[in-house]
Amino acid sequence: MRNTRALAVAGAAVAALGLSAPAAIAWETPSNITALPSVIAPGGQLTITVDGCRGGGTATSNAFSPTRLSPVGGGKGNEGDRGGAGNGTARGTAVINSDARPGPYDITVDCNGRRMTKPQAFTVIGGVRGGLGGSTTTGATPTDVAIGGGLVAAAVVGGGVFWMRRRAERRI
Secondary structure: OHHHHHHHHHHHHHHHHHHHHHHHHHOOOOEEEEEEOOEEOOOOEEEEEEEOOOOOEEEEEOOEEEEEEEEOOOOOHHHOOOOOOOOOEEEEEEEOOOOOOOEEEEEEEEEOOEEEEEEEEEEEOOOOOOOOOOOOOOOOOHHHHHHHHHHHHHHHHHHHHHHHHHHHHHHO
């Protein structure tokens, strides 16, 4: 019975050690590339965050120029007593090219001498021509004037008839 308990405790200890080892290595390898917002228009600013990129690096994509990633924070952060700058996260801001075509784009990160790509990290949407709202013509056309004049005339006649009926009802 005691051998069974000792074996179970030893197995649990080995499992815990095995599960914690990849977490210690993760700080040396870039991982978890995040691009916000995930849907963006040409000319917009995209914030790129990469975990496991202590010394910073570079992010590239077909939709923006190479962007420098800088370490975030100070002190030891999540690194424990291993020392080093930052908390293992790097961040940068990229400006989407004004001629970027709509569709999904990948982001490739070079960090700590390693390269990682996140496929379809963000999507560029087509631009919207806002602010014009019918103001592109030089003025009202003759058809517009005729329609507007007809509506005003109908309102005046209708108002006159209504007023005359109300006036006639008061006399009775």
